[in-house]
Each structure stands twice: as structure tokens, then as C-alpha cells.
Amino acid sequence: MSPRTTRRLRGTALTLALAAVLGGGLTACGAGAAASAGGTLRWASSYFPTHWDPVVGGSGAQFRELALVYASLTRTDEKGNAVPDLAKSWEYNAAGDQVTFHLRQGLKFSDGTPLDAAAVKAAIKRAKNQKNSALFGDLTSIESVTADGLDVVIHLSQVDYQIPQLLGERVLQVASPKAAQDPKKLDQNPVGAGPFTVTQVIPGTKAVLKKNPDYWDAANIHIDNVELTSAPDASTVVSGLQTGVYNFADIDPSQADAAKKAGLDVFVQPGFNAANISLNVNKAPFDNPQVVDAVRYAVNRKEFVDKLTFGYGEATDQPFPEGYVAYDPQSKDQYPYDPAKSRQLLAAAGYKPGDIKLDLVVPDSQPDAEIVQSQLAAVGITTNIKIDKNWATPFFAKNLTLSLYSTTGRDSAVQTLTAHFGPHGPLNLSSPYEPVGFEDAVAKVRRTPLDAADYAQVLQAATRAGLASRALVFTYSSPNLIAKSKTISALPKNPAHLDWTGVTISGR
Structure with a gap:
């Protein structure tokens, strides 16, 4: 079998690892399920797109919400593997430095x-070059594109x-090149080729969408309309679900028990969430x-889990869940909670309590x-919590000294690593700093096929x-916690994604 053939549509190591971490759980109506279209999805979203x-x-x-409108070259299946979306297939050349996607x-x-190769080329070019692009750091391997x-x-x-x-719905959601001629207009009036089209956007509040009859997989989209609403206060979401104002919602862990008692379906959509302190x-x-x-050493990860996740989260010192192929067992608990040692290090650095x-x-x-704030105060570091709405502006946070970040992970493990630790990573507050040896280590991963024996x-x-980086201190992992009406069928259990393929709404 030629290298050209053996590099097609595979990811055995990733498949096995994700199966171990994410195995079991909800299943959805298959792509060929016999179901009539209809119903309105009323989604209260905690991540309404800015x-x-x-x-x-x-x-x-917010990529989950944007995926209502935009499609990508690939998407992921329930094991986290890349499978066809806009591209029906792809293959690498023998050298591994060129890949051709067939739309x-x-x-x-x-x-x-028309959504042709020229449109995809334009999308990649814009992601790499647009001044306010948050994606250019993810596309450093791409030298050029031929349409x-x-x-x-x-x-x-x-x-x-x-x-x-990499080029799935997290990084390459393909927008109409005609609409993208005016990026500011596109920013509030999205035009894609996904399962739904936007008919109205009230910025920061609500979006109304309808089924896109021209979506390539429209036959397997059984929802007619979507009303996407910015979620109100967490304590009111469950009552909104009970009264039918919503039938689907992201919920806070503090509301999970109330949602279950209300007779709602409550489930954790698997993912790669990780929160960190950024320095x-x-x-x-x-x-x-x-x-x-x-x-x-000042960070007590258990406190985050106990106070914030109500038993649904986990302490973490890496951007990957334990058991996932990219999780490094050798780095586990490298910096355990030790406030006494923290104070000793500050003293050795010449700082008395209250100096910082x-x-x-x-x-x-x-x-x-x-x-x-409380944990740092315990070791003598004083912090003033400052709320700044400009934080969400691309790259504003790069000017900060101390902040908090969280990530939903990436479909490519390398993308997750470069986003956190790479010199242009959006989650690296210290750009262009990167830890010594990281670039070479990532390049070696890129050269390794996902099914290679030594890939893990x-x-x-x-x-x-990457974890040698001094720019991030990971704290805890929060769940993708969802509550829905029982009238909505189960969703495919794709890691971190919300896939509406085959999902039905009954009793409309």
C-alpha cells in the first residue's frame, strides 16, 4: 500500500485514545434515520457569539454556535477523528508536505x-492575513494554497x-468570500454554507436561523428553525426550560440537580476544557x-473543583484530560499545592509579603x-480584580500582566499545544515567548502520522x-453541561462539538 493511500482519512491512535476517554454515552439517530423535518430549537447559550x-x-x-451557520472542510466523528464535511475526501503526497482536499x-x-476551491483558498488566506484574525497562529504550517x-x-x-x-469547524469555518469583502459587515451578518442560515441577529442578545435547504447534508437535518438566545442569569435557565421558553441550554453545574429534578435530560458533552492562570x-x-x-505552588486545584463544578469537573495541570493520547503522565503533579514552598520562593526572589x-x-x-485572588493572597501576593470589557477584543489581553483564560481544546492535539505554548498562540499571554525545545517537539509530532506506533x-x-512554559498555570477542567427537553432526541456524542445531524424534535 502506497504512502499516498495509507495517509488517507486515518487516525488510529487518536481513535483508540478518545474511545478510552470518551467511550459510551448517548447516541443519535443515524445519518439515514427516517425522520421528518420540523420543530424549533430554542437554545439558551452561555457562549452567544461576540x-x-x-x-x-x-x-x-462560540465555535459551536458559529457551526450552525458555517461548514468546514472536515468535521469530527464520535471518536474525534476527522471525517468529510465540505471535502468529500483528501490525500497526502508521498512526502507528507502537501494535502489535497476534494470538495x-x-x-x-x-x-x-459558489463554494469551490477558490472560496476555500480565500478563507485560508483571510484567516492567515486579516489584521484581527485570531487564527493565524494555528495555520503556520500552511505555506500556500492552490485552487x-x-x-x-x-x-x-x-x-x-x-x-x-486542524481544518475542521474550530479553525476553518468557511465564510462566503463575497460577504467577507466587508469583514465588519460579516461580523454581524454571517454568510456560510452550514446547516442553517441567519435571518436576524440582535447583537449580543439573539439570533434567529432557519434550515438551509442547500446544505450538503440537509436531508439529515430535521430541525426547521433555531432561536439562539444569550443565556440569562444561570439561576433562571432551568425555569426557562421548564416553562418552554427554551428547550436546550448550556447550564452551570450549580443548576444540574435542579434540572434533573425538573425532569430534564442533563448530560455532559465530552470535551477538552481547561482553565488556567495566565502570566x-x-x-x-x-x-x-x-x-x-x-x-x-500557590494553586490549590481542588478548591476550584469543589467550589465551581459541583462534582462535575476535575483538577488539571495540563490542557488535556487524563487518559487522552496527548496527556503526559510524566508531568502529572509536577507542581503540587505547597503554599509554604511558594512563600519560600518569593522570599528567595527578594519579595516580602505584600510587595507584589x-x-x-x-x-x-x-x-x-x-x-x-484568595490563593495568591495566602502566599503574600496582592491582586486587585479588574473587569475590562475590552478583554474580549482580539489580542487586548496580550498587554496584560495577569489574567485568567480557559479553553475548549482543539480537534488537533498539536493545535491545542501551539494555541497555549506557541509564540503566536492566542492563549499565550507572553507572546512571542515559547519554552525551549517546544518548536522542535511539535515539528516532530507533525511529521508523525497519527497511526504511527510511536505517535503517542x-x-x-x-x-x-509545552508544560515547561512559565506563561500558564492550569487549574481545573469544567464540564460541557447541557440540559434539554425530552422532546429533543439525543445528540451525537462528539467530543466538544454539538452536532445536529439526525437530531429530531418531537411534540412540536
Whole structure:
């Protein structure tokens, strides 16, 4: 079997690892399920899009909402593998430095613009070059793109077998090139080729969508309309579900028991969520490694889990869940909670209690911030919690000294690593800083096919190199907790994604 054939549509190591971590759970109506279209999904979202331009919105939690409107070259199945979406197939060349995606015939955007290779090329170019793009750091392997009818040929600057995983709905949600000529307009009036089209957007509040009859898989979309609403206060979401104001909602762990008692379906959609404290090592006092280590030892991860997740979350010191292929066992508990050691390190760095005074900048009121403030105060670091709405503006946070971040992970493990630790990573407050050896370790992963015998070992070594970064201190993992009316059938259990394929709404 040729290298060209053996590199097609595979990810055995990823499949096995995700199956171990995510196995079991809800199943959905299959793609061929016999179900009539109908019903309205009334979704109260905790992640209502600030930006509807996928290039600006990046691959944060709102990608799930943007995926209502936009499709991508690939999507993921229930085991986390890349499978066809806009692209019906793909293959690498023998050298592994070029991959060709073959698009489906007859695709078009909701504004009637053809969705061909030229449109995909334009989307990649915009993601790499648009001034306010939050995605350019994820696309560093892509050197150029050639458009040939329905064939998208991606020329790589290095061997990179992660590309099909990478170019899914987190990074390459493809917008109409006609609409994207005015990115500011696109940002509030999205035009894609996904399962639904937007008929109305009230910024920050509500979006109304209808089924897209031209979506390539429209036959398996059985929902007519979507009303996407920015979730109100967490304590009122369950009552909204009970009264029928909503029939689907992201819920806070504190509301899970109430939702269950109300007779709602409550489930955890598997994911790769991880929260962290972000430090800017380009600024004092975090330009001193001893101060960074002091923060590492000051963190009591169990407190975050106990107070914030109500038993649904887990303590974490990595951006991956334990048992996942990229999780590095050698790095587990490298910096255990030890406030006495933290105080010793601060003293060795020349700081007395109260000497360090910092703003902890967050976009809104967050209980996480109060826990961090308390834990740092216990070792002598004073923080003032400062709310700044500009935090959500792309790259605003790069000017901060101390902040909090969280991630929903990425479909490509390498993408997750570079987002956190790479010199241009959106979650790296300390750009262009990266830990020594990280670049080489990631390059080795890219050169390793996902089904190679040593893939897990090589990937974990890259995770270990990334965790040497002084810019992030991981704290806990929060669940993707969903409550829905029993009239909505089960969703495919795709890790971190909300896939509406085959989902039905009864009793409408």
C-alpha cells in the first residue's frame, strides 16, 4: 500500500485514545434515520457569539454556535477523528508536505456564491492575513494554497499530518468570500454554507436561523428553525426550560440537580476544557522564574473543583484530560499545592509579603478570579480584580500582566499545544515567548502520522515540552453541561462539538 493511500482519512491512535476517554454515552439517530423535518430549537447559550466572523471569533467556545451557520472542510466523528464535511475526501503526497482536499460538487453559500476551491483558498488566506484574525497562529504550517476547480491543494512548509484534524469547524469555518469583502459587515451578518442560515441577529442578545435547504447534508437535518438566545442569569435557565421558553441550554453545574429534578435530560458533552492562570513573563514580576514557580505552588486545584463544578469537573495541570493520547503522565503533579514552598520562593526572589501588587484582569465577574485572588493572597501576593470589557477584543489581553483564560481544546492535539505554548498562540499571554525545545517537539509530532506506533510517545513529549512554559498555570477542567427537553432526541456524542445531524424534535 502506497504512502499516498495509507495517509488517507486515518487516525488510529487518536481513535483508540478518545474511545478510552470518551467511550459510551448517548447516541443519535443515524445519518439515514427516517425522520421528518420540523420543530424549533430554542437554545439558551452561555457562549452567544461576540463575533460572527469565524476569523475573528477564533476557535473558542462560540465555535459551536458559529457551526450552525458555517461548514468546514472536515468535521469530527464520535471518536474525534476527522471525517468529510465540505471535502468529500483528501490525500497526502508521498512526502507528507502537501494535502489535497476534494470538495463536493454543487456546494454554495447561502448568498448564492459558489463554494469551490477558490472560496476555500480565500478563507485560508483571510484567516492567515486579516489584521484581527485570531487564527493565524494555528495555520503556520500552511505555506500556500492552490485552487483547481473543486480541488484545494495545500502546500505545507513542513511535513504535517495534523492538517485534516486542524481544518475542521474550530479553525476553518468557511465564510462566503463575497460577504467577507466587508469583514465588519460579516461580523454581524454571517454568510456560510452550514446547516442553517441567519435571518436576524440582535447583537449580543439573539439570533434567529432557519434550515438551509442547500446544505450538503440537509436531508439529515430535521430541525426547521433555531432561536439562539444569550443565556440569562444561570439561576433562571432551568425555569426557562421548564416553562418552554427554551428547550436546550448550556447550564452551570450549580443548576444540574435542579434540572434533573425538573425532569430534564442533563448530560455532559465530552470535551477538552481547561482553565488556567495566565502570566506575562515579559513583564515584572513574572520575568523572574522563582515568582512563576511561587504561583505554581500557590494553586490549590481542588478548591476550584469543589467550589465551581459541583462534582462535575476535575483538577488539571495540563490542557488535556487524563487518559487522552496527548496527556503526559510524566508531568502529572509536577507542581503540587505547597503554599509554604511558594512563600519560600518569593522570599528567595527578594519579595516580602505584600510587595507584589497586581491587577488581575478579567472580562466579567468570575468566581474563578476570587479563588485566585484568595490563593495568591495566602502566599503574600496582592491582586486587585479588574473587569475590562475590552478583554474580549482580539489580542487586548496580550498587554496584560495577569489574567485568567480557559479553553475548549482543539480537534488537533498539536493545535491545542501551539494555541497555549506557541509564540503566536492566542492563549499565550507572553507572546512571542515559547519554552525551549517546544518548536522542535511539535515539528516532530507533525511529521508523525497519527497511526504511527510511536505517535503517542512523540505527542506526549511535545506536551511535556509545552508544560515547561512559565506563561500558564492550569487549574481545573469544567464540564460541557447541557440540559434539554425530552422532546429533543439525543445528540451525537462528539467530543466538544454539538452536532445536529439526525437530531429530531418531537411534540412540536
